[in-house]
Structures are given as structure tokens and as C-alpha cells.
Amino acid sequence: MKIKLKSLLKRSLSFTGKKRLIKVGQTPLEKHPLSASLEQNLTELQKIFDLCADVVFRKFTLNCEPPINAVAVFADTLIDVKSGSETILKVIMQETTSLPENVRITKSNAIQILNERLLTAMNTKITRDFLELADFVLTGRVAIVIDGSSSVLTCYVGGSPGRIIEEPITEPVVRGPRDGFVEDYKINLSLIRRRIKSSRLKVELLEVGAISKTVVALCYIKGIVEDSLIEEVKTRINRIRMDVVNGSGTIEEMITDQPLSLFPLVEYTERPDKVAGSLAEGKVAIFVDNTPMTLIAPTTFISLLQASEDYDNAFIYASFVRLIRVVSLHIALLLPAITVAIMTFHQEIIPDKLMGVVLTSRKELPFPIVVEVLFMEMFFEILREAGVRLPRTIGQSVSIVGGLVIGQASVNAGFVGYIAVIVVALTAVASFAIPNYAAGTAIRILRFGLIILASIMGGVGIMMGLMFILFYLCGVRSFGVPYLSPIAPLIPRDLKDTFIRVPWWAMLTRPTFTGTKELVRMDTNQGSTKPNKGKE
Amino acid sequence: MEQKEKISGTQVSMLLFVVVTSTIIIYVPSFTASEAKESAWLAASIIPFAFGCLTLWVVYKLGSSFPTLTIFQSCEVIMGKFLGKSLGLTYVVFLLFMDVLVLREFSDFLNVTTLPLTPRIWLLTGIVVLATYGAYQGLEVIARAVQFILGIYLLGFTIVVLFALTNFEVGRLLPVMEDGLVPIIRGSIAPASWYGEICLLSVLFPFVKKPAELKKKGLIVLIAIALFVTIDVVMTLGVLGAGLTSAYTLSFWTLTRSIEIGEVAQRLESFLLVIWISGIIIKAAVLNNLICLGITQVFGRKTNVVLGIVAFLELFISANLGNVLLVNVILSSYWPPVGIVFELVIPTFLLVIRGVRDKFSSKVRGA
Structure with a gap:
């Protein structure tokens, strides 16, 4: 009956689920390799970025003998233009003379020398494909196309400035950290990494949305979280096929268990301390780019009544x-x-x-x-x-x-x-x-x-x-x-963190409903001891 | 109904506790007091408890010899296809009537007490829809719901009892056993049949995670029920006296009406109503689920259709069962013997037949 209801709803919304996304009036960009000729590559790129006013083609010449023509392709709204000119153009156009005598730039090794000896950008990648190249340019990288080479060097030179980290507006606290998530998922991830400095904190990047290509980052602590949960979250996210993903609300509705649920089955928060705490309890955090609202799954009804401040207060x-x-x-x-x-x-x-x-x-x-x-x-x-x-x-x-x-x-x-x-x-x-x-x-x-x-x-x-x-x-x-665990089904051990919160020294185990892989949280007998007892 | 869900022993015992006590809490004081007078609390506790233990033992034996089968299926194994199916069907009918009586208890109680102007059919429709929804969600969900409400259920009962203590007089419980044992035995027939509802275990058996626990946990449930019922009857007798207790059909409800604490809280019957309704809805949902299970296992039909049919049947029968008085007579006089037959006699019979057949077949094999 559940399935029937769902299909009925889908039919009434004239969505049978069988059709793929149709891209109207545009043939999708397919994978095809670059050629060795700069002219050809440039024509192709100009075709791809036709009428994209924010994509800039900057032509220049490599400072060597004989001179090699090159073009830097980038979206000037997405990159830090100043740092781009310093880390890329300045070194290529002016400092090629600093190379040792025996190294000579030719058309065939130009990319390699630029990558290994000249460019000071921290993050570089080489590609040989137009599709990948277009993606790189649109995610804020500078692509350097060089004449005579069928591969392209792309480098990250910093993004355009976003909102600064502010106090979360929807979840203020009296006592506790005051930083909140922002729109950029990278900054959000850094806020979590700052709290959990372990290589066991894993971050997996997924891409959702055929047109929007929104980055979705999956975050969990390996060894605490159940592997089946990660797999389930990943399959559910990968199953999403839509054109534009605007925020975490879309993802939430697409991955939730009940299609017609009134209660939130995936929790959202803009507090990094809450996410870090949830990760330590064996939950999974889902960061969606361009929104400060981070999803936490699985969630229980009780956790909706808890604020992160509860763990800071007496x-x-x-x-x-x-x-x-x-x-x-x-x-x-x-x-x-x-x-x-x-x-x-x-x-x-x-x-x-x-x-x-x-x-x-x-x-x-x-x-x-x-x-x-x-x-x-x-x-x-x-x-x-x-x-x-x-x-x-x-x-x-x-x-x-x-x-x-x-x-x-x-x-x-x-x-x-x-x-x-x-x-x-x-x-x-x-x-x-x-x-x-x-x-x-x-x-x-x-x-x-x-x-x-x-x-x-x-x-x-x-x-x-x-x-x-x-x-x-x-x-x-x-x-x-x-949803009602640990009350129904009753798990007496997990009641320590529901309607009440026991002191931290009694919070010995993680909640069992998210798995029992690494149950113990701390050593026993850490409660406050009287001074004279401690001396003996 | 393909039910692969499993519930734990603790959940089953909580479920049985709510199922058994939700009827008892309202009706037992008056039914026992009308026979046993001041000794009603003895009638409600000792003999029914023994009966419950006996039922538990028989059902447990039967269940552990067929740990994967419900009683509807084990009938067929023991008695052969035709007889077994017929017996399974009678069990379904038995459960159906138990359910109908529960629905009538609910609607009559409300019609008599708080909602005199609401047509009975709407109350019945309400609870049938709810019970069907619960049954549709499955045994696991009902078991969880029981865990959620059990605390509120017990808390509510305790509060009522504590408040009622202000009007309690021990003298009203005297004399003990004035007319000897016979009235007590007569008075204990009805509660015995309700204690015997623990026989639902014979249907629940295959869904329990560790069936071996059930012996111990079943006993704990019986003790808890006995304690609950004894407190219930003792309080009612002690506050109202034997005469009034037997005169009112819903004497425990009358007891809550008499509560008055200063000028803050008075007449807590709506409070009782709330906890009692939650119990009775759970009971209806469980019975509904088990009836559907029975029909599926006897006839082999699909789930959702059965749910609809059962809901319609319940509604139809319970709406046409006659007036409040008739239902009371059925509950106090006709239902208990029938209940005892289905709860104890038939399972024992099945167990004996199985024992005899086992012996016989082992002899044949031996020779």
C-alpha cells in the first residue's frame, strides 16, 4: 500500500520515474580529447563557452626560445585574480630565465616544466579532455592551454571571497563555540577537521545535479560508523538524478526513508560542534555546497529535542x-x-x-x-x-x-x-x-x-x-x-542521553542504535574523586 | 501475512501486560465483588494467577515443540488438514469475538461515562480505523508503541491509586472469606479467563527472538498482572465498599471520580480515561493483527484485503451486538467459560494429542 501510494503520487505529478532528464535545446557535452593544435583547442573551447561572459581567454607567450603561444582560460568571477596573476602569469612570463641552463622549454615538455619547476600554485591537475577541462574551469581553476601539447595544466589559485564565519543565526547558544557554517563547503569541512584532527575522519566527495554539479561531501569517522550506513547514504545520494540541486533541503527530501513524512527524518544544523558531536556518535554528516545547513543522519526523535549547548552546560x-x-x-x-x-x-x-x-x-x-x-x-x-x-x-x-x-x-x-x-x-x-x-x-x-x-x-x-x-x-x-529509539524499542543503556544528560564521566558508551562497532567512549572511574582519596 | 519481524522477550511481556490489564482494570472489581463480596481481591488474584500459570505452561510447551509455527499452523500439523484448519478457524473466530468485545468495552464505556451523545458507530469506527492502522504497521511497531506508553500507563495508575488512598479504609475489606471458598471460586472464573489471555503467546511465539526467555518473563508478567489487579480490586473495595463495587459496573472509574485533592485536582476520571484508552487501543491493534495473521495462515490470502475484511467484520458485529447490558452479561457470564475453553482446554488437548502421537509413532518406529 505504501508503494502504491507513492506511485500514485508520482503519476499524479506526471512523473513516471522512467524518463531520464532531457536537456532541451542543448546537446550534452561529451568526452572528447584535446588536439595538439592551440588554434583547434581554442575554437573548441570558445564554442563550449559561447556567450559565457564570465569566462576569460587570456593569450600570452612563454618566455623561451622559440616563443610558445599559450592561453589561460578561467572564470574571473570564481578565482582570486590577484593571486592568479602572481602564481601563474608572473612566473611564466617573467621568471622562466631562472631555470637552470640545461633545461630548455620545448612544445612537448612545456606542461611538465611548468608543473614541476615554475608554477607556485599549491594545487595543480593535468587533463587531456574537454569535458573535464570545462568542469575544471567552472569550478574555479585556471586552465593553461599550450600550443603543441594535447594536455592542459589546471591550477587552483583561491576562490572568490564568500561570507565570513559568523555566529549561527538559527541556533544561538549562551555557552559554546560561536562559529557557524557558511556557504562554502570547503570552509565548513575545515571547521570539522579543526575539531577532529584524525585521519579516521573521512571525507568523500560526490556530485549531484546534472546542470548544477553541486558538491556533496560525506563525512564520517571510520571505525565508529557502521559501514552499511555509509553505503546506504552513498547509494541514496547517487540515486538522485535531477538538474539543479539548490540546497540541503532537496537532498534531504530525496534521501529520506519515508516519502511523505511530516517529521524530519534527517536533521540539519549550522553548528560545527553539533556535527562533530554527531560524528563521534557514529552518525554521518552530509555537507552540501552553497548552503550552511548541514545534514546529519540517522536522526531520532529525541535528538530533535537536544541542543548542542546541553553538552556544555552543567x-x-x-x-x-x-x-x-x-x-x-x-x-x-x-x-x-x-x-x-x-x-x-x-x-x-x-x-x-x-x-x-x-x-x-x-x-x-x-x-x-x-x-x-x-x-x-x-x-x-x-x-x-x-x-x-x-x-x-x-x-x-x-x-x-x-x-x-x-x-x-x-x-x-x-x-x-x-x-x-x-x-x-x-x-x-x-x-x-x-x-x-x-x-x-x-x-x-x-x-x-x-x-x-x-x-x-x-x-x-x-x-x-x-x-x-x-x-x-x-x-x-x-x-x-x-525513530523513537532508545525509548521504543527500549535500550536502557542509551537512556543516559535522552530526557536527561548524565555527567560526562558517566557517558561511558556511544549510543547503540547507530552501531556497536566501537562502543566504549572513555575509561571508567574518571568521576571526580575527593582529594584525600586521590592521595592514597 | 508474511511476517518476518521479530520482537524481544521483554517487548512481548510488556505487550501481554497491557493487553491483559487494559480490560481488567475497569471490569474486574465489580465482577468479582458481585460474587465474592469483601473477598473479591482474593478471587481476583490467587486462582486466576494459578490458572494463568497453567495456561502459560501449556502454551509454552506447545510453542516450544513447534517454535516456528503459530497455533493456527500447529493445529494443522497435529490434527491433519481438515480438522486442523477448522480448529484454526475457530481460533480466529474466538480472537475476532475477543476483539469485538474489546471494541464494545471501549464504546460502551465512553457512551456511559463521557460521551453520552456521540453515536456508538462513530466511536467504533474511530477505534477500528486506529486498530487497523496499528495492525497494518505490524507487530514490531505495536510492540514499540507499548514500550512507549507502558511508563505513562503505570504512572497514571499509580497516581490514581495514590490519590485514592485518602479515602481508603481497611475496614471495608473485612470480613475475609465470610462465606467460605465457593463464592471466591465462582468469582474468579471471569478474571481467570482474562489472565488466560496470556494464551496469545501461542500466536506470538514464532516472532519472539529468544523463545527460551518466555518461561521466566511470562511468569514475571503474570506476577505483575496479579499485583496490578490485586491493587486495583483492593483499592476499589477499600474506597467504595463491596456493595457499591458490585453495584457499579465500572467501579474503578467511579473510584477515580471520588478523588479530590484540595481545590486543585478533582474528578480525575478523564485522566484514567486517557491511560485506559491507550491500553485498549493497543489491545485492539494486537488482536486485529493476530486475526489477520490467523486468516492469512488458514486461508492463504493477501494482507491488505484481509485487513479490510477484518475491519469491516469487527465494525459490523460490534455495532449489532445489542445494548450495554447485554454486553455486560456476555462479559461476566458467557465469555469466561468460552475463554477458558480456548485458552486452556484446547491447547492442552493439542498437547496431549501430540504427546500420544509421538509415543505411538516412536513405538511403531521401535518395533
């Missing part, structure tokens, strides 16, 4: 905060529904004095409570969306007009009761206490369903909705890991 406080988060998760999911259920079906549960307050406040309201709550929830969602999309300066005025003016006025005018306003406000605040934004959105959507169920069947309806969610969540897996 363990008692961290555990307390985590419990607070669990409470606010329940408030965010259930409070409006419970309010509706109690006010509609179970009035007897309200203590007498409170009932008096409730009665007086609701005496003259025109709508039933469910309409009020739904109305206010919708209103809040609109307000939130407007606040996120608008420029920051206007956003404030939206929140003032929306929150204060409309909210206050609708209560004073008698459309909406105080109870609904209090409940919705509390729910809104609680929903922002969930560290993972994607999990928060899932909760917000489910909330509406539960409110409607509660208005039909009261507490029974809520319970039915919850049991449905529970059955669903129990069946979901993220890369083979049950």
Missing part, C-alpha cells in the same frame, strides 16, 4: 532544560486541544472556583471555544509567517499592529475570550522552546488536527490522535534506525 541544569523542553513540546502539541476538550466535554475537571472565573469570562462570547482557538491559532501562524518574511525593520511594526492592536481589540470587542488568547500565547511560546525548527513545524501542523479531534470527541479524540501519531512514529525509521 549536567543537572542540562537535564532540567531538557525536561522543560519535553514539557513545552507537550504544551505546544496539546494545550489548545486539551483546552477545547475540557471546555466542551469535560467541564467537571475544572475546580469550582476556576469554573466561576471561566464562566464570567465566557458568558457573552459569540463563538464556541474551538472556533476561538482555531481562529487565534491561524492568526498567530499568519503573524509568525509575516514576521519571518518581512525585512526586520517592518517586521517589528507587523508584530505591534498584529499582536498588540488586533489581539487586544478582538478581546475588547468581545470576539475572542481571554482564555483562548492565553492558551494560544502559551502554546506559541512553548513551540519556540523546541530547538529543532523542522520538528517545531511538524508539531504545529499536528496541533490543528488535534484541536479538531478534540472538538469532535473530547479527550477521547485527543487520545486517538495521539495513538495514531504514536503508531506512525513507531513505524518510521531513519536510515534503518527506529
